[in-house]
Amino acid sequence: MRILPCGDEALLVEVANLQEVEDLYVRLRRDTPPGVTDLVPAARTVLVAFDPTTTGPARLRAQLHEVSPGPAGRGSRPTGAPAPGTPGRDTPASPPAAVTGGDGSRAAADAIVTAAEDAPSTVIIPVRYDGPDLVDLARLTGLTPAQIIRRHMRGPHRVAFCGFAPGFAYIAGLDAGLRVPRRDSPRTRVPAGAVAIADEFTGVYPRASPGGWHLIGRTDLTVFDLTRDPPALLAPGTPVRFVAVGAASVRT
């Protein structure tokens, strides 16, 4: 673990891999040092922002070393964040009302969100796997589109961190056989609800935006809604399950 300076109101903690980021983030969310105003996980780092009138970099560095994730701490995963995909954690609403669309989906989504921050329940994302990049991906991975879809649904998935746009979640746990670099030329417009993959992540575009990930499908689930509290369905640590729906679902 390296603690890097990041201006006069933050430190950037760098660890070895995504798993260590998740461990550190969970610990810091649970035992937040006094004066910390924001915790922002990413691929190899957690940004720790602080109020300089309450704490300082020296004190915070010492406190961060105390919560440092290490082999000794690995066995004691906090109960507040169960291992993703633990049996029995799925919401009773599955298969989700979201599959049918309409008002029922919103109610189901709200119910999921209420629980997400503290003891994250699995968010189920219904996907029509008819994305325009399935053929390209088949060429890149050596798999058939049906195999790609099956592997994409294989979990466990959970949100590693958010970024790029409000509510855009980098969902970890992507099948190793699907890991390909992002597209050479990004699209100028990816539609809202597009389900995509790149590198070690999969994600759902919260709204139309430019994007360089490979599009494999679409969902009707609203992953970001300003009128909801919290607005993002997919917060760091949230377990996620992808299920195929619609006519263009898996051909087996």
Place this chain on the structure above:
Amino acid sequence: MTGASQRSAEIAIVAPGPFATVQDLGRPGLAHLGITRSGAADRHSLLLANRLVGNLTGAAAIEVTYGGLIVRFTHPGMIAVTGAPCPLELSGREIGMYAPVDVQAGALLRVGAPARGVRTYLGIRGGVDVPAVLGSRSRDTLAGIGPEPLVAGTRLPLGGEMSDPPTVDLAPHARYVDEPELRVLAGPRTDWFTADALRTLWAKAYEVTTDSDRVGVRLRGPAMRRRTTAELPSEAVVAGGIQIPPSGQPVIFLADHPVTGGYPVLGVVATEDLPLAAQCRPGQLLRFRPARRLVNGLPTR
């Protein structure tokens, strides 16, 4: 006029100028959901405007870019204008910056073009009371969250976010200099650059380019060279972060910066100097200098 007085106080935008938005102190604490803080680009000037009219610190004001704002007041009230100095006219009469001014019902305020600086703040007693989005009335221009940028015809209700009436007549204000110096704390990714990168940053002035906005101040000058060609995994960035894209030309992140970035950050501008960065206009030169040490968490010269 009885009808008007029964309505709650509001102001009407006659002309917004090149670009004007509602801003407060932003929405902190949501970065882990991909939502940046946003808020006034020059927080000093927003806080000063609110103090001058006796508002609570979190009250929303209008951030005016390059002047040009014309506003009509439907009710009597009090205003203060801070930030980039502009000629001000209230119903045909010249008024001053950095001071509370009483406004009559029906009055028309014209904000001229600033001779220096970019962003001027119109604070109004009670604050602008548009609906808050995720706890803030700030417009995040990158994410498109918060109240829409102002257009001719926009009506803004005023709120009650005030404390005691102000007792200050005028706030002293430092002049905006031609070539401001921004103090920088090295890191987090200094080691991604060649050993001379920081010396390069301190050595010469950088020119502010025309594609600067609330997301960042984009600069032109001596390029910083990377020591490694590796790709930086996405990581959180902060306001004031000096990001170096492949071109080697620095970008200083401002209020609407993305939550995460994929290019290394060489250093971070001291929080106290960020308002200066936000007031630098295209064509202007600025310099970086190292912040020497930290006292109570704040850099000193």
